Amino acid sequence: MLGTEIYREGDTLRTMSRAGSLPPLTAAALWGGMYVVSKWGFAVIPPVTLAFLRVVLGGLTLFAVVRLTMPNRSFSRDDWKRFGVLGGWVALTLVTQFVGTDLTTASQGSLLTVLTPVFTLLLGVSILGESLSERKGTGMALAVVGTLIVLTGRYDFSTVGNGNLLGVLALFAASFGWAGYTVWGKPLVRTYSALETATYSTLASIPLVAVLVPFELAAVSFDASVTLPIVGAVLYLGVFSTAAAWFLWYRGLEELDAGVVAVFFFAQPVVGAVLGALLLSESLGPSFLAGGAVMALGVWVVSTAGE
Template identity: 60%
Template structure:
């Protein structure tokens, strides 16, 4: 690997995570027609946690010690808040609201990274984030009506903002766990810790709706939705997101989140034949430029990776 390629190799992991998340909004909305949102979130995280646990077990790694579990339980709390708020908010909002509000996650991450980890918000990082944010907004404005973001369903909008802030918390407070335990173990045990918490919320949701687990449909469509959400957008994507944290700061990884809605728009055009909109190329170029600017800033006060992680 050349020095130039190696310098930016870390970007492949969070970019791949963003690509996997690109289709999540459509799949989850599709899944809500069959499975209530919190219950679908529980199935998603439970399947994702099980998949990651199989990988960890196959590697012959020992489980966390009693002293390590509080860290993973804390991260599991962030996961629970993220998934519950995200899926409830997604059910209550429309495509424009979901797509536009998701780009608030990098902003929350940079703010928390500075406040909690002492990461410097340099001029390069601020300008790159702004450039990527503008580019993503241009892409989405060509597809959705920005004026509808706060229309009617303020509860859904608020829940999506809570989900964005909670994912920023999972990213920032997870950095220490990633650097100590590696991306795979951190993603695995935080997901496992979140599963029973989401299970309790799902049980409450089904009780409130007067439904039982036996009434949930087991069809090809529902199975495919759960498989995509659990294996692709949870097990694979969460590991890849945390993998980026092994090499760079939380604020640097955060900029790749801007790619998520752009990937979603691209997939909509490729799979569903939807129009990309007149600003897609210009907005996509601005987003890519912003990500490139931030990715050039590798060294951060938030802590350098130890370099001995292999997962």
């Protein structure tokens, strides 16, 4: 096994592979790619409708993979209820995230990146009984500071107090929703698998989001023209940033604490900035290098907190 180490979780010794950090890090990188995708025009679709398209594509992709690769399994009624609860967290997260992003400025939208790992760490401690060592707390604080430095170089934070209060509250709800999806999903991931848990929770979210779509379409006007960038953006959102990323995020939970997995979420804006520089000719200032270094240090501290 690559880089195996022994660490203590409560009073139990567990084996953790350093390779277990790769899946959630890859998931964060895929979410970072959404920044570039948004520049290519997917925002012309109303937010709730876009969230619906995203979970439909993501759910169908995951289901196809499950049927091809996993044995048929019978779930208990209680398990189906738990998948349904996760579907509720998914619906809450996506609807509030997309609505919040639509109503707020870019600087306000970045709150999602900073708050989600913090909420996840706190819920992991309070709901799952995960340990919160001084080292883990210090690492999380460093990652928050580093991420804020990176974001300051990309956004005008003098506008963070402007904009729509409802949008800001929606972003807070989205941050908490994804933390809930992470924490409440861990027992199912450990009982079954990351792939099955991601699949059935995503499928459970589809009708919950679908019921809101007709109301949105009746209330807003939008350009319904279909272009290649929009099709590509929707496909990226559904297949890569949903099906692949959500599976990889839960794959990290098969080995790591929710609080450890959460810290990799901070890589999202760093990847977004790098892709923006490579594909959109945006500049990377000194704040990116400084903030990225501090963030990376914080991620390393948290991910090795058990050593």
